[in-house]
Amino acid sequence: MDLWIDAEADEAPRIPLSRRRVLRAAVAIADRDGLDALTMRRVAQELGVEAMSLYHHVANKEAVLDGVVEVILGEIFQAVEQAGSPAPGDDWRGALRTRILTAREVFLRHRWAPQVLTSRTTTSTAVVAYYDGVVGILRAGGFSFDLAHRALHVLGSRALGFAQELFDPGAAATEDSAAMAEQMAEHFPNLAGMLAAHDDPDGTLGFCDDRFEFEFALDLILDGLDRRRTGS
């Protein structure tokens, strides 16, 4: 009997709990089952531990969410580092564009992350550090501090690589279509026209190419900032 118990203990040697392990488990759960599944009890279960044990390593659930933000920004910094320093010929536009699109990749891996980021009431140090880098790029490109400041406001969350869309024309059209299209045409003639004008062979699939739309918006903003910078 003692042997059997020892064997089991060997099979699953207890790795000590730590803040880091708690946060990584939290991210794993959100990735797998969504943000609603991210509960203290579920994190504990993932770690083979009782829920109350978590409180020795994090103050409370809010602290877990703050920590999750740190993890996500850690991934962004890592991705930025891997992408390497900007090509020598790169102006501020190219450098900022690349950084933002690199950061965006991380949010594509963690679709729930924007919601967590925007729910935080205090700005985490990691986010501050990221924005410091953005301002650094702008300054190197000849921006005044004032214009750099405004640039942060214009970019908003897009500086980190995501934008919140409140309305997805593609989604509206995926509902089963015939009667729906008529309703649309009657009540929302402009949107109906927009959908009709887009002659996608599949009907509506791929109407919104996320990457294309994101880059279009980003470039429009970078254009605008450059104009403000040069005063043209």
Add this chain to the structure above:
Amino acid sequence: MDLWIDAEADEAPRIPLSRRRVLRAAVAIADRDGLDALTMRRVAQELGVEAMSLYHHVANKEAVLDGVVEVILGEIFQAVEQAGSPAPGDDWRGALRTRILTAREVFLRHRWAPQVLTSRTTTSTAVVAYYDGVVGILRAGGFSFDLAHRALHVLGSRALGFAQELFDPGAAATEDSAAMAEQMAEHFPNLAGMLAAHDDPDGTLGFCDDRFEFEFALDLILDGLDRRRTGS
């Protein structure tokens, strides 16, 4: 005894519960005590009723939140209507700018509303109707359907009058300052410079003028869209 009971009944005559009353109560609670206070039980209490009674008028809490979005958009439509039709000389830019700034007023009254709007997984009809109006303005201004579509993506939630800011330079500086400023200068030199360069007599108060920043960003985007439209 019967008299006393009757008297009390008269004091608080039972207005029948309705979907509308449930939603208005929900908005009132969020306005007063924030989004976390918006629970089914709390809504019921606000209406002098048991929590379970609500389920005769709304399917569940998600339906309440969907309904709250309708209420908010109702306020926006009302504000837009009150603002009246655009001045005759107004181009699409002026018309859209006015509409967006009008909508923005509603979100200033309901600071919690953006969080609810962005949390919805399906786009409510009211939001679709609002965006139909935006596309209408763009079309009247000479936008192709394709460019109008992209304009919606560029504007994102800004079309409805709010932007999510992940980083508020002003907030960082309100922390008690001396030692903090040193830390900033060491780890975040670019942001530190940005804060230092802004020679606000009060130190940091009013560093970010919400309205100014919002309009600056909006105008930059409208400029960019106009350039794309005319191909200049």
Add this chain to the structure above:
DNA sequence: ACCTGAACACCGTTCAAGT
């Protein structure tokens, strides 16, 4: 020092019962 069991005060929601 680290983990746990039981408990508390909340959630959203179901169901059978009341009027």
Add this chain to the structure above:
DNA sequence: ACCTGAACACCGTTCAAGT
């Protein structure tokens, strides 16, 4: 038809107790 009481299956979190 509309409302309710009691209950269920969850939350986050506290506390005293275990090792």
